[in-house]
Amino acid sequence: MKPHNDTLLRALLRQPTEYTPVWLMRQAGRYMAEYNATRKRAGSFLGLAKSPAFATEVTMQPIDRFPLDAAILFSDILTVPDAMGLGLYFAEGEGPKFERPVRTEADVARLTAPDPGAELRYVTDAVREIRRALAGRVPLIGFSGSPFTLACYMVEGGGSDDFRLIKTMMYARPDLLHAILRVNAKAVADYLNAQIEAGAQAVMIFDTWGGALADGAYQAFSLAYMRQVVAQLKRERDGERVPSIVFTKGGGLWLEGIADTGCDAVGVDWTVNLGRARAQIGNRCALQGNLDPMALFAPADVIRSQAAQVLDAFGPPRNADGTWAGHVFNLGHGISQFTPPENVAILVDAVHSHSRTLRT
Amino acid sequence: MKPHNDTLLRALLRQPTEYTPVWLMRQAGRYMAEYNATRKRAGSFLGLAKSPAFATEVTMQPIDRFPLDAAILFSDILTVPDAMGLGLYFAEGEGPKFERPVRTEADVARLTAPDPGAELRYVTDAVREIRRALAGRVPLIGFSGSPFTLACYMVEGGGSDDFRLIKTMMYARPDLLHAILRVNAKAVADYLNAQIEAGAQAVMIFDTWGGALADGAYQAFSLAYMRQVVAQLKRERDGERVPSIVFTKGGGLWLEGIADTGCDAVGVDWTVNLGRARAQIGNRCALQGNLDPMALFAPADVIRSQAAQVLDAFGPPRNADGTWAGHVFNLGHGISQFTPPENVAILVDAVHSHSRTLRT
Numbered sequence: 149m150k151p152h153n154d155t156l157l158r159a160l161l162r163q164p165t166e167y168t169p170v171w172l173m174r175q176a177g178r179y180m181a182e183y184n185a186t187r188k189r190a191g192s193f194l195g196l197a198k199s200p201a202f203a204t205e206v207t208m209q210p211i212d213r214f215p216l217d218a219a220i221l222f223s224d225i226l227t228v229p230d231a232m233g234l235g236l237y238f239a240e241g242e243g244p245k246f247e248r249p250v251r252t253e254a255d256v257a258r259l260t261a262p263d264p265g266a267e268l269r270y271v272t273d274a275v276r277e278i279r280r281a282l283a284g285r286v287p288l289i290g291f292s293g294s295p296f297t298l299a300c301y302m303v304e305g306g307g308s309d310d311f312r313l314i315k316t317m318m319y320a321r322p323d324l325l326h327a328i329l330r331v332n333a334k335a336v337a338d339y340l341n342a343q344i345e346a347g348a349q350a351v352m353i354f355d356t357w358g359g360a361l362a363d364g365a366y367q368a369f370s371l372a373y374m375r376q377v378v379a380q381l382k383r384e385r386d387g388e389r390v391p392s393i394v395f396t397k398g399g400g401l402w403l404e405g406i407a408d409t410g411c412d413a414v415g416v417d418w419t420v421n422l423g424r425a426r427a428q429i430g431n432r433c434a435l436q437g438n439l440d441p442m443a444l445f446a447p448a449d450v451i452r453s454q455a456a457q458v459l460d461a462f463g464p465p466r467n468a469d470g471t472w473a474g475h476v477f478n479l480g481h482g483i484s485q486f487t488p489p490e491n492v493a494i495l496v497d498a499v500h501s502h503s504r505t506l507r508t
Numbered sequence: 509m510k511p512h513n514d515t516l517l518r519a520l521l522r523q524p525t526e527y528t529p530v531w532l533m534r535q536a537g538r539y540m541a542e543y544n545a546t547r548k549r550a551g552s553f554l555g556l557a558k559s560p561a562f563a564t565e566v567t568m569q570p571i572d573r574f575p576l577d578a579a580i581l582f583s584d585i586l587t588v589p590d591a592m593g594l595g596l597y598f599a600e601g602e603g604p605k606f607e608r609p610v611r612t613e614a615d616v617a618r619l620t621a622p623d624p625g626a627e628l629r630y631v632t633d634a635v636r637e638i639r640r641a642l643a644g645r646v647p648l649i650g651f652s653g654s655p656f657t658l659a660c661y662m663v664e665g666g667g668s669d670d671f672r673l674i675k676t677m678m679y680a681r682p683d684l685l686h687a688i689l690r691v692n693a694k695a696v697a698d699y700l701n702a703q704i705e706a707g708a709q710a711v712m713i714f715d716t717w718g719g720a721l722a723d724g725a726y727q728a729f730s731l732a733y734m735r736q737v738v739a740q741l742k743r744e745r746d747g748e749r750v751p752s753i754v755f756t757k758g759g760g761l762w763l764e765g766i767a768d769t770g771c772d773a774v775g776v777d778w779t780v781n782l783g784r785a786r787a788q789i790g791n792r793c794a795l796q797g798n799l800d801p802m803a804l805f806a807p808a809d810v811i812r813s814q815a816a817q818v819l820d821a822f823g824p825p826r827n828a829d830g831t832w833a834g835h836v837f838n839l840g841h842g843i844s845q846f847t848p849p850e851n852v853a854i855l856v857d858a859v860h861s862h863s864r865t866l867r868t
Contacts, residue, residue: 312802315802319810320805363779364821398779401781420723421724443675454679484672
C-alpha cells in the first residue's frame with residue numbers, strides 16, 4: 149500500500165513530485181531529548197536497538213516532531229556481524245567493538261550469513277511494528293552497512309582511523325578478504341530482503357568506509373560486492389517498486405561506478421557538486437544529499453540559504469527533455485548529536501518551501 | 509646550486525627524467541628507530557622540532573638509509589600559529605593543542621602574521637643547517653600547512669573529527685574566518701619565502717583538512733587562500749626555479765581548481781586515479797602521489813606490484829606530443845608509524861626500477 153505521502157518514493161524513482169522530499173541520516177538520535185529519554189529507559193544502546201518496541205518509539209520521534217518525508221528504521225549498523233556470532237558490545241565512550249574479530253583463515257572459514265528470520269528477527273519485528281505505527285504517513289526506509297564497511301569492523305574489531313588490519317589483509321591476503329566479503333554480500337542481501345518482506349518501502353546501503361580505499365581497491369573490494377547485493381534485492385513488494393539507495397561516504401570520484409550497481413539512487417556527501425553529479429549520472433539514478441551537517445549550527449537565515457544552495461546546485465526538477473530528475477534532500481552524513489532540534493524544523497521547512505518555488 | 513640528484517626538481521617542472529623520483533610524506537618519523545632515539549634525546553616533540561641541530565639530524569636519517577630523491581624539512585605543521593602566540597603544546601597521547609584558541613572577534617583582531625626572521629628563526633636556521641648536511645645530495649623541500657588547515661587547529665584549539673567550531677564560525681560568521689585566513693595566507697607566504705631564502709629548493713602546502721569542506725566552501729575558504737599564497741611565492745632563487753606543490757587531502761574532486769592556483773605540482777591521495785588526473789590537469793601541472801600508505805604492510809612482491817600499478821596508472825612519462833609529463837612518486841598521506849622500515853627500501857627500489865622500464 150502506498151503511503152499517504154509517497155514523495156520520497158517518487159523522487160527515488162524519478163517521477164514527478166510537488167516538492168523535494170527530505171529526511172536526515174541519523175534523524176532519530178542524540179540531538180533529540182525524546183531519544184535520550186527513551187535510551188535511558190532502555191538501559192543501553194543495544195537494549196534500545198534490539199527491542200522492537202523501543203526501536204519503533206525512537207524511529208517515530210522525528211516523524212512526530214518534524215514534517216519529514218521518510219522514516220528510517222532505527223537500528224545499529226553492526227547487527228549483521230553481531231548475528232554472525234562476533235559478539236558486539238559497546239565500551240563506554242569508545243564506540244562499537246567485537247569480542248571475536250575475524251583475522252585468521254580459521255576465523256574466516258567459520259563465517260556464515262545469518263538467517264534474518266532467526267538471529268535478526270528483532271529487526272524484522274521492528275520493521276513491522278514501525279509500519280503499524282506509521283500507519284501510512286510516510287514511507288519506511290530499511291538499511292544495512294555495505295559488505296566492505298561491515299568487514300572493516302569485523303576485521304579491525306571496532307572503529308579505526310587507518311584501517312591498518314583490514315588493509316593489511318587486503319594487500320597481503322586478498323583471498324581472505326574476498327571470502328569475508330562474499331559472505332557479507334549474501335548476508336546483506338538476505339537482511340535487506342527480509343526488511344523488504346517485513347515492510348521496508350525503500351532500502352539504503354551505507355558504505356561508510358569505502359571512501360578509505362584506493363582507486364582500484366574500492367572497485368574490487370567495496371563496489372563489486374554492493375553490486376552483488378543490489379542484484380539480489382527484491383525490486384517489488386505488493387506490486388510497489390522498492391527503490392534502493394547506495395551511499396559511499398567520500399565516494400564522489402566513483403559516482404559512475406555506483407550508478408552502475410543498478411541502484412535507483414546514489415547518496416553523495418557534501419564534497420560533491422550536485423549539478424556536476426546530476427550531469428554525470430542523473431540520467432540513470434536519482435541523487436540523495438548533500439548538506440554539510442555542520443550547517444545546522446548556523447543562524448536560521450543561513451540554514452535557509454544553505455538549503456537553497458543545495459537545491460539550486462541540483463537545479464530544476466525537470467531535465468531539458470521534460471523528464472523528471474530525482475533529488476532527495478539529506479545531509480551528507482549523519483546529523484550531529486549537538487544540533488539544536490529547532491534548526492531541523494527550519495531546514496525541513498526551507499527545503500519544502502524553496503523546492504516548491506523551483507517548480508513554478 | 510643544483511643538487512647532484514635533481515630528479516625531483518625536474519619532475520616537478522615537467523622536464524625529462526631518467527626515472528620517477530620518490531620521497532615519502534613523514535619520511536622522517538616514528539617508524540625509524542633512529543628517529544625515536546633522537547626524539548628521546550631531545551626530550552619532547554617540540555624540543556626536537558624547535559632545535560635546528562635535532563631537526564637536521566632527523567631530516568637526514570631517511571636520506572642516509574634509503575636512496576630517496578628528496579629531503580623534507582622536519583618541522584611541525586603548527587609552527588606558524590605557535591609563532592602567532594597561541595601557545596602550542598602536546599598533551600600526552602592527544603596530539604597538538606593551543607592554549608589560546610581563536611574564537612571571538614577580539615581573538616581575531618589580535619592576530620598578526622609572525623616575522624619569520626624572528627619568531628620562526630629556528631626553522632630557517634634548520635633549513636640552512638640541513639642544506640649544509642645534504643651537501644647537494646638531493647633537494648630540500650620546505651613546507652607549511654595551508655591557511656585553512658592552520659585555521660582548523662587555531663579555532664578548534666586542537667584536532668577535531670567534525671570541525672564543529674570552525675564550521676560554525678564559517679557558516680555563522682564567515683567574516684571572522686575570512687579575517688583569520690587573510691592573516692594566515694600572508695603568514696604562510698612569508699614563511700615559505702623565508703624557507704626559500706634560507707635554501708629550500710621546492711615548497712609544499714599541506715591542506716590536510718580542506719577535504720572536510722563542502723563543495724563551494726572549499727573554493728571560498730581553502731583554495732582561494734592557497735591561490736594567494738602561491739601568487740606571493742618567490743619563483744626563483746640564485747637563478748634556479750623553486751617549484752611549488754599543493755596537496756589537499758580528499759581534494760580529488762577539485763583538481764582543476766588546485767591546478768589553477770598556479771602551483772607547479774598537485775599532490776593527490778590514493779582515492780584519485782592518476783591517469784584520469786593526468787588527463788584533467790597534466791598539461792598544466794606535475795602530479796605527486798599516490799600509494800596507500802597501508803600497502804607498505806604487504807609482502808615484498810605486493811609492494812612491488814602496488815608501486816608498479818601507481819606508476820602504470822600515471823602512464824608513460826612522455827605525452828603524445830613528445831613533451832614530458834611530471835610524476836613524483838609519494839604516498840597518498842604520511843607513512844604509518846608502524847611501517848617496517850625494510851619495506852620502504854623495497855618501495856624506493858621498486859619505483860626506481862619499474863619507472864626506468866617505462867622509459868625504454
